[in-house]
Amino acid sequence: VTRYTRxxxxxxxxxxxxxxxxxxxxDDVPIAIDLVHQYQDAKKQPSAAxxxxxxxxxxxxxxxxxxxxGSTRLTFHVTVPVRGRFxxxxxxxxxxxxxxxxxxxxxxxxxxxHTYRDVQSRELSPRTRPSDRxxxxxxxxxxxxxxxxxxxxxxxxxxxxxxxxxxWGSPAVVTR
Amino acid sequence: xxxxxxxxxxxxxxxxxxVAAIGIAVVYAGQIDVGLYYDDYHxxxxxxxxxxxxxxxGSWDPAGIESVFYRPLTAYLFAGRFWLFGLNTTAMHAVxxxxxxxxxxxxxxxLRREGSGTGIALLGVLLYAAHPSLPQAQVSWLTNQMHLxxxxxxxxxxxxxxxxxxxxxxxxxIAVLAIAIFLVKEDGLMLLPSLVLLTALRSVILGTGLPRxxxxxxxxxxxxxxxLVALRFERLGRLGGYGVPTLxxxxxxxxxxxxxxxxxxxxxxxxxxxxxxxxxxxxxVGLALGRWRHNRRLLFVSGLGLAIALxxxxxxxSFPRSYPLFxxxxxxxxxxxxxxxxxxxxxxxxxxxxxxxxxxxxxxxVLAFNTPFVLVSKRExxxxxxxxxxxxxxxxxxxxxxxxxRPTARIVLVLLLxxxxxxxxxxxxxxAAAFLPCAANVLELDKEARGWWVVPEELRHWMDDKANRCRxxxxxxxxxxxxQLAWGVYPEGPAGTPSGTRWTSDRAVFLLKRDATVFSLxxxxxxxxxxxxxxxxxxxxxxxxxxxxxxxxxxxxxLRLRPGLLVxxxxxxxxxxxxxxxxxxxxxxxxxxxxxxxxxxxxxxxIHYSHQRQTMSPSSxxxxxxxxAPAPMIVPSVFDPPGAMMLPSTPPLMPPxxxxxxxxxxxx
Numbered sequence: 001v002t003r004y005t006r007x008x009x010x011x012x013x014x015x016x017x018x019x020x021x022x023x024x025x026x027d028d029v030p031i032a033i034d035l036v037h038q039y040q041d042a043k044k045q046p047s048a049a050x051x052x053x054x055x056x057x058x059x060x061x062x063x064x065x066x067x068x069x070g071s072t073r074l075t076f077h078v079t080v081p082v083r084g085r086f087x088x089x090x091x092x093x094x095x096x097x098x099x100x101x102x103x104x105x106x107x108x109x110x111x112x113x114h115t116y117r118d119v120q121s122r123e124l125s126p127r128t129r130p131s132d133r134x135x136x137x138x139x140x141x142x143x144x145x146x147x148x149x150x151x152x153x154x155x156x157x158x159x160x161x162x163x164x165x166x167x168w169g170s171p172a173v174v175t176r
Numbered sequence: 177x178x179x180x181x182x183x184x185x186x187x188x189x190x191x192x193x194x195v196a197a198i199g200i201a202v203v204y205a206g207q208i209d210v211g212l213y214y215d216d217y218h219x220x221x222x223x224x225x226x227x228x229x230x231x232x233x234g235s236w237d238p239a240g241i242e243s244v245f246y247r248p249l250t251a252y253l254f255a256g257r258f259w260l261f262g263l264n265t266t267a268m269h270a271v272x273x274x275x276x277x278x279x280x281x282x283x284x285x286x287l288r289r290e291g292s293g294t295g296i297a298l299l300g301v302l303l304y305a306a307h308p309s310l311p312q313a314q315v316s317w318l319t320n321q322m323h324l325x326x327x328x329x330x331x332x333x334x335x336x337x338x339x340x341x342x343x344x345x346x347x348x349x350i351a352v353l354a355i356a357i358f359l360v361k362e363d364g365l366m367l368l369p370s371l372v373l374l375t376a377l378r379s380v381i382l383g384t385g386l387p388r389x390x391x392x393x394x395x396x397x398x399x400x401x402x403x404l405v406a407l408r409f410e411r412l413g414r415l416g417g418y419g420v421p422t423l424x425x426x427x428x429x430x431x432x433x434x435x436x437x438x439x440x441x442x443x444x445x446x447x448x449x450x451x452x453x454x455x456x457x458x459x460x461v462g463l464a465l466g467r468w469r470h471n472r473r474l475l476f477v478s479g480l481g482l483a484i485a486l487x488x489x490x491x492x493x494s495f496p497r498s499y500p501l502f503x504x505x506x507x508x509x510x511x512x513x514x515x516x517x518x519x520x521x522x523x524x525x526x527x528x529x530x531x532x533x534x535x536x537x538x539x540x541x542v543l544a545f546n547t548p549f550v551l552v553s554k555r556e557x558x559x560x561x562x563x564x565x566x567x568x569x570x571x572x573x574x575x576x577x578x579x580x581x582r583p584t585a586r587i588v589l590v591l592l593l594x595x596x597x598x599x600x601x602x603x604x605x606x607x608a609a610a611f612l613p614c615a616a617n618v619l620e621l622d623k624e625a626r627g628w629w630v631v632p633e634e635l636r637h638w639m640d641d642k643a644n645r646c647r648x649x650x651x652x653x654x655x656x657x658x659x660q661l662a663w664g665v666y667p668e669g670p671a672g673t674p675s676g677t678r679w680t681s682d683r684a685v686f687l688l689k690r691d692a693t694v695f696s697l698x699x700x701x702x703x704x705x706x707x708x709x710x711x712x713x714x715x716x717x718x719x720x721x722x723x724x725x726x727x728x729x730x731x732x733x734x735l736r737l738r739p740g741l742l743v744x745x746x747x748x749x750x751x752x753x754x755x756x757x758x759x760x761x762x763x764x765x766x767x768x769x770x771x772x773x774x775x776x777x778x779x780x781x782x783i784h785y786s787h788q789r790q791t792m793s794p795s796s797x798x799x800x801x802x803x804x805a806p807a808p809m810i811v812p813s814v815f816d817p818p819g820a821m822m823l824p825s826t827p828p829l830m831p832p833x834x835x836x837x838x839x840x841x842x843x844x
């Protein structure tokens with residue numbers, strides 16, 4: 001039993017060490033594609049007037065962001081680097097009618113030209129949930145699409161009475 | 177224990193192979209032919225490195241046609257199969273038959289090692305070889321070679337388990353096999369739980385005791401299963417498959433698999449009535465022969481109860497119907513239920529622990545591998561359930577064989593058993609016939625497959641031709657007779673390029689007729705310059721040629737094709753093209769939505785054959801090669817898309833034509 005126990009402990013330590021080395025360092029990783037810089041090239045729906053680039057400060061944290069108003073879609077062509085990962089912070093900054101009690105849904109989708117799929121979603125209700133009044137970290141592993149050109153699609157869906165503004169903070173493709 | 181008359185391992189293997197061959201011949205002779213069936217049309221194709229990378233991180237089908245599953249090894253299996261056989265469906269079906277025969281022999285081995293007599297082990301081989309569930313699940317449908325692979329691996333694991341039950345370290349190969357099986361198909365997850373339960377069952381029924389370090393083995397098994405499920409979910413980012421059914425549908429799914437494989441339960445109620453009637457008769461005879469014994473009352477009452485319960489299935493026998501009452505499906509089901517019930521009854525009556533273990537082991541495998549099918553249950557995925565069903569039937573037959581009777585009566589019993597099993601291969605034969613190229617359902621599904629974006633144009637023309645031939649009662653031509661097939665090519669270029677010229681992706685694969693000796697292409701990229709050249713490499717076997725495009729001028733690439741082992745296996749010449757310097761329109765122009773990779777514009781100029789010459793180009797475009805003396809020109813066959821092989825006489829640069837990438841969808 002002693003020998004097996006040793007193997008098990010060694011394997012567990014190795015797994016935990018590996019996780020420690022690979023995880024929790026999202027902020028430090030190098031940015032391969034800064035999507036704020038590519039904002040001009042992105043396809044904007046329903047119209048460019050629904051979007052703006054600005055620095056948004058929430059809870060004392062300022063991030064260069066793409067801000068949208070209402071339900072929108074932003075599509076970036078991205079050629080995914082090796083070990084690529086999409087990282088963004090989402091939040092709903094206070095708008096003119098900040099007392100809205102509804103929710104706002106952030107959806108990240110990917111199209112490879114043949115199929116589309118939602119890969120991440122976050123629903124925020126900043127009026128009713130205090131924890132939604134911060135920047136929320138969203139991260140999508142793009143390993144499946146390594147070396148491919150894909151459409152990275154950022155959707156915002158606003159429910160009735162939901163917040164008007166959505167902020168995509170520091171959107172970027174990073175390498176792990 | 178095996179008696180002294182037990183044949184040697186070699187003799188047994190030869191006998192088992194012969195029995196398997198007989199069973200397979202009865203079922204599949206003349207029932208396997210050229211052609212593909214449904215999913216085959218997009219799985220029988222080359223998978224490029226990008227696809228092979230993607231399958232480790234997402235769906236097994238990067239084309240997005242299939243439902244989402246995590247089966248990376250299956251994708252590699254299909255890629256390897258295409259590399260080896262191309263479109264030679266005859267060879268691929270031969271592999272299926274050989275693999276199925278190997279599985280059947282391994283079933284015999286499993287039974288023999290569990291103490292079954294040689295006759296029973298060979299009966300198991302025969303039952304497996306001719307089982308009606310398997311044409312669809314692993315023999316006649318090329319896509320289901322993944323099931324065949326899974327069956328082979330599961331049987332190999334079961335044989336390994338038989339040799340390593342007492343030695344914990346030998347469970348390591350089992351763990352490796354379990355991981356591999358899971359990466360072939362997800363229902364392989366149930367293998368480790370099945371082995372754990374089989375070990376426990378053996379301990380309870382045969383009193384063998386549990387292996388040393390049993391808790392450690394149990395814990396490791398649970399951890400490994402959990403890790404595999406977590407890996408799948410992490411890689412797919414979702415449950416995948418067909419979604420979660422309602423409780424009622426889940427229950428119906430679960431019972432469907434058990435009924436279909438243990439009892440061969442028919443789909444029509446009048447046939448269910450016939451099967452039930454046969455089982456009632458068998459139970460009645462069994463009870464009459466057993467008579468009332470004080471110490472077997474419970475068993476007697478159970479048999480009686482089962483017979484009464486089966487009576488509820490009888491009324492539909494009088495329902496009006498437009499089909500015969502006595503069909504192979506009904507008779508096979510009646511035989512299966514009767515054999516199982518009477519065999520289990522005899523094993524319990526006589527406390528025959530060996531037979532009881534084999535019966536319960538088979539049932540356990542059915543239950544275990546049926547569990548994932550709560551989500552969705554389809555007959556084409558019952559290959560592992562069938563394995564359990566065959567073991568249970570063999571166990572029941574083993575119990576019947578232990579009844580002490582006179583030699584003459586034994587011969588009569590054996591003859592009765594063989595006659596009773598006849599519906600099995602005959603039903604299986606009709607199942608296999610449903611996959612013949614001109615079968616109605618095959619032609620109907622061809623129409624759907626024809627619309628998949630991944631199916632090459634030339635293959636679509638072949639499908640049209642096949643439908644016409646079937647209508648005229650003629651045999652479809654082999655796929656290997658198609659003069660030229662290409663994957664990784666587009667019928668038109670990106671927006672802003674002339675129409676009518678085909679383009680390659682960054683990689684393309686061409687299949688040509690086997691006797692092709694020279695393959696010539698005209699290549700062009702209008703934006704190629706000396707500072708940004710485009711390199712195109714053509715490879716076939718050991719031959720290769722590289723062309724550097726450094727201007728917008730057309731250049732010619734000519735590759736000499738040679739015979740070889742792979743050419744024989746494929747019955748085709750294969751040419752691989754790689755383009756360095758490809759581009760994506762959406763990257764060049766953010767307003768474009770075209771995410772495809774484009775290599776070069778091309779035209780097939782000339783294909784020479786060993787005995788004749790086929791010219792695709794205008795005479796003004798003679799090739800810069802020392803071609804053999806011109807032979808009679810061959811008129812392009814009906815498969816050649818009109819104009820697809822003609823090189824425009826002037827370099828075409830026409831106005832842009834945008835063709836959006838149309839997402840495809842398929843069955844749910």
